Amino acid sequence: xxxxxxxxxxxxxxxxxxxxxxxxxxxxxxxxxxxxxxxxxxxxxxxxxxxxxxxxxxxxxxxxxxxxxxxxxxxxxxxxxxxxxxxxxxxxxxxxxxxxxxxxxxxxxxxxxxxxxxxxxxxxxxxxxxxxxxxxxxxxxxxxxxxxxxxxxxxxxxxxxxxxxxxxxxxxxxxxxxxxxxxxxxxxxxxxxxxxxxxxxxxxxxxxxxxxxxxxxxxxxxxxxxxxxxxxxxxxxxxxxxxxxxxxxxxxxxxxxxxxxxxxxxxxxxxxxxxxxxxxxxxxxxxxxxxxxxxxxxxxxxxxxxxxxxxxxxxxxxxxxxxxxxxxxxxxxxxxxxxxxxxxxxxxxxxxxxxxxxxxxxxxxxxxxxxx
Amino acid sequence: xxxxxxxxxxxxxxxxxxxxxxxxxxxxxxxxxxxxxxxxxxxxxxxxxxxxxxxxxxxxxxxxxxxxxxxxxxxxxxxxxxxxxxxxxxxxxxxxxxxxxxxxxxxxxxxxxxxxxxxxxxxxxxxxxxxxxxxxxxxxxxxxxxxxxxxxxxxxxxxxxxxxxxxxxxxxxxxxxxxxxxxxxxxxxxxxxxxxxxxxxxxxxxxxxxxxxxxxxxxxxxxxxxxxxxxxxxxxxxxxxxxxxxxxxxxxxxxxxxxxxxxxxxxxxxxxxxxxxxxxxxxxxxxxxxxxxxxxxxxxxxxxxxxxxxxxxxxxxxxxxxxxxxxxxxxxxxxxxxxxxxxxxxxxxxxxxxxxxxxxxxxxxxxxxxxx
Numbered sequence: 001x002x003x004x005x006x007x008x009x010x011x012x013x014x015x016x017x018x019x020x021x022x023x024x025x026x027x028x029x030x031x032x033x034x035x036x037x038x039x040x041x042x043x044x045x046x047x048x049x050x051x052x053x054x055x056x057x058x059x060x061x062x063x064x065x066x067x068x069x070x071x072x073x074x075x076x077x078x079x080x081x082x083x084x085x086x087x088x089x090x091x092x093x094x095x096x097x098x099x100x101x102x103x104x105x106x107x108x109x110x111x112x113x114x115x116x117x118x119x120x121x122x123x124x125x126x127x128x129x130x131x132x133x134x135x136x137x138x139x140x141x142x143x144x145x146x147x148x149x150x151x152x153x154x155x156x157x158x159x160x161x162x163x164x165x166x167x168x169x170x171x172x173x174x175x176x177x178x179x180x181x182x183x184x185x186x187x188x189x190x191x192x193x194x195x196x197x198x199x200x201x202x203x204x205x206x207x208x209x210x211x212x213x214x215x216x217x218x219x220x221x222x223x224x225x226x227x228x229x230x231x232x233x234x235x236x237x238x239x240x241x242x243x244x245x246x247x248x249x250x251x252x253x254x255x256x257x258x259x260x261x262x263x264x265x266x267x268x269x270x271x272x273x274x275x276x277x278x279x280x281x282x283x284x285x286x287x288x289x290x291x292x293x294x295x296x297x298x299x300x301x302x303x304x305x306x307x308x309x310x311x312x313x314x315x316x317x318x319x320x321x322x323x324x325x326x327x328x329x330x331x332x333x334x335x336x337x338x339x340x341x342x343x344x345x346x347x348x349x350x351x352x353x354x355x356x357x358x359x360x361x362x363x364x365x366x367x368x369x370x371x372x
Numbered sequence: 373x374x375x376x377x378x379x380x381x382x383x384x385x386x387x388x389x390x391x392x393x394x395x396x397x398x399x400x401x402x403x404x405x406x407x408x409x410x411x412x413x414x415x416x417x418x419x420x421x422x423x424x425x426x427x428x429x430x431x432x433x434x435x436x437x438x439x440x441x442x443x444x445x446x447x448x449x450x451x452x453x454x455x456x457x458x459x460x461x462x463x464x465x466x467x468x469x470x471x472x473x474x475x476x477x478x479x480x481x482x483x484x485x486x487x488x489x490x491x492x493x494x495x496x497x498x499x500x501x502x503x504x505x506x507x508x509x510x511x512x513x514x515x516x517x518x519x520x521x522x523x524x525x526x527x528x529x530x531x532x533x534x535x536x537x538x539x540x541x542x543x544x545x546x547x548x549x550x551x552x553x554x555x556x557x558x559x560x561x562x563x564x565x566x567x568x569x570x571x572x573x574x575x576x577x578x579x580x581x582x583x584x585x586x587x588x589x590x591x592x593x594x595x596x597x598x599x600x601x602x603x604x605x606x607x608x609x610x611x612x613x614x615x616x617x618x619x620x621x622x623x624x625x626x627x628x629x630x631x632x633x634x635x636x637x638x639x640x641x642x643x644x645x646x647x648x649x650x651x652x653x654x655x656x657x658x659x660x661x662x663x664x665x666x667x668x669x670x671x672x673x674x675x676x677x678x679x680x681x682x683x684x685x686x687x688x689x690x691x692x693x694x695x696x697x698x699x700x701x702x703x704x705x706x707x708x709x710x711x712x713x714x715x716x717x718x719x720x721x722x723x724x725x726x727x728x729x730x731x732x733x734x735x736x737x738x739x740x741x742x743x744x
């Protein structure tokens with residue numbers, strides 16, 4: 001974990017949304033900027049499935065974070081004015097309690113004895129962090145991808161606890177294509193003999209399954225349009241071994257291979273499975289019996305929904321549905337449809353498109369020309 | 373193989389497009405309807421990657437074929453007027469010579485000693501079948517998916533040998549998203565320990581890898597829109613064993629599981645790998661140095677390009693590119709964009725949309741109301 005990581009124990013039994021509990025789970029988080037006197041300037045970031053709490057560098061840790069170009073003095077999430085908080089999701093493996101943690105009641109790793117994880121739990125645990133800092137009302141929740149649903153879970157379970165909400169490439173509930181994509185990724189990991197029903201040695205992850213799952217993940221995180229522009233039918237120069245005649249030949253294959261190798265082993269397999277499943281399970285309609293009722297349970301002052309035209313995981317019509325629903329709960333809801341080419345991952349890589357939009361909504365002090 | 377299957381040996385050394393040869397390969401095919409006196413009424417069908425030559429039932433085999441509702445008396449491919457021929461692709465495993473066949477020169481299965489397969493070879497071998505029947509000029513070539521590229525290969529290598537060409541959900545060359553999808557499917561098969569570098573027992577296929585590959589394939593053959601309508605977030609009733617908490621729960625997962633189980637073991641793994649790779653390799657631009665040159669090599673009288681708006685494997689802009697290119701070679705080129713919801717596979721399952729279009733082009737005698 002980063003030297004900048006802070007920890008808080010949520011004392012007592014943390015009751016899980018679908019049953020079971022965690023005994024005094026730990027939450028890892030980082031902060032940038034200071035809380036003001038009345039603690040009204042907190043911005044809480046929920047990440048996607050795989051990042052840690054290290055969203056940006058700081059004095060304690062100069063390593064660039066996963067949203068480095070969004071956070072800082074004069075940046076859209078402006079550390080001169082706001083206290084930015086990013087939590088490592090409950091269930092993850094970067095300091096927060098998850099399936100790879102030791103169950104204090106047994107002294108053993110949780111593994112698959114970890115109770116069913118939901119994004120309601122992820123939201124609730126993050127809310128515990130915020131409360132531990134004495135914050136009564138969160139200025140803005142920003143949720144990216146899975147984090148958008150975690151944030152929505154927090155908002156629906158604590159009406160009035162959040163003033164503004166920014167949903168980025170997320171949804172009110174995943175559609176079957178996204179569920180199928182994730183389900184197959186999970187199956188690829190579970191089919192690796194090294195997974196051993198979840199009982200692998202933590203230092204010896206089912207990396208073959210993880211590699212394959214990552215490749216599949218990348219196919220939903222990027223866009224066919226990007227790859228057409230970027231790779232076309234370009235070939236690589238290849239002089240290594242391989243399963244002739246099926247070795248890597250096209251640049252797009254080599255790109256996926258490099259991404260898969262970089263990611264595999266960096267994330268605990270069971271944690272990935274739990275968080276992936278939690279993403280499938282989230283459905284705002286479960287809060288009240290219908291999507292409309294779910295939206296009515298929200299109590300927000302301002303909402304920004306950002307979607308990307310080339311996103312195949314959380315497609316544009318879901319963004320519109322989300323924004324329409326949000327409007328019923330909050331008149332000051334704005335939908336921005338970004339014409340980025342890099343699909344679902346655009347919020348991580350196309351900063352020039354996202355910064356002005358978020359800057360304008362947050363009213364940051366930086367100079368980002370708004371385009372929408 | 374079907375009782376209706378016919379066989380022809382292409383005598384001598386069949387030279388492969390990328391080097392190597394096959395010694396007197398066998399081609400399996402079926403026919404429906406009779407050749408007329410001057411043998412000018414032949415319609416040649418190229419299938420997608422996995423079907424056999426059994427496109428429709430007949431007196432010899434009453435089992436429904438993979439394009440049952442397209443072929444017959446009064447159907448768009450009208451057996452009263454045309455002699456319909458469907459070949460099993462070279463490299464496949466339903467009667468035609470492929471990696472699962474015995475190499476007559478060694479007495480052993482080809483397996484990975486099979487030379488690199490291209491769709492030029494698939495086209496050429498089919499042309500050998502046609503020539504063996506004494507046909508000088510093919511009335512119409514119909515190519516579906518991979519078969520569209522096989523047909524294009526035949527047309528570009530034998531200018532003037534084909535009068536009309538129907539391309540269905542195919543392209544002039546695959547894009548990186550389709551290549552990546554197929555590459556990952558191949559990797560899933562090759563990662564199955566039972567594949568054994570291609571040396572598995574033919575009666576004991578790497579079915580786990582094949583199951584996973586099929587699931588991934590289905591994700592590209594259908595469309596997110598279809599699944600949204602069809603499954604939404606519907607759950608299944610489940611009472612069997614499974615890897616709790618990751619067992620199948622959503623209907624879309626169950627649907628993929630059923631499809632995967634049905635397909636796995638039904639197709640030889642090595643044949644699948646060769647045909648899949650051949651699909652990636654095809655590029656009309658290799659015939660002349662550019663796509664434009666490739667199109668100029670064609671000599672066709674009439675062309676019909678059919679694409680489907682929800683196809684993510686051969687997306688609509690590829691259909692437009694193909695039709696534009698075809699127009700440079702053949703003024704009588706028509707593009708039909710079908711608003712079917714079932715994605716790439718629509719030509720197999722949405723007969724009501726495809727029949728009138730093909731009927732109109734072929735000028736069939738049946739009563740299919742044209743809509744376009």
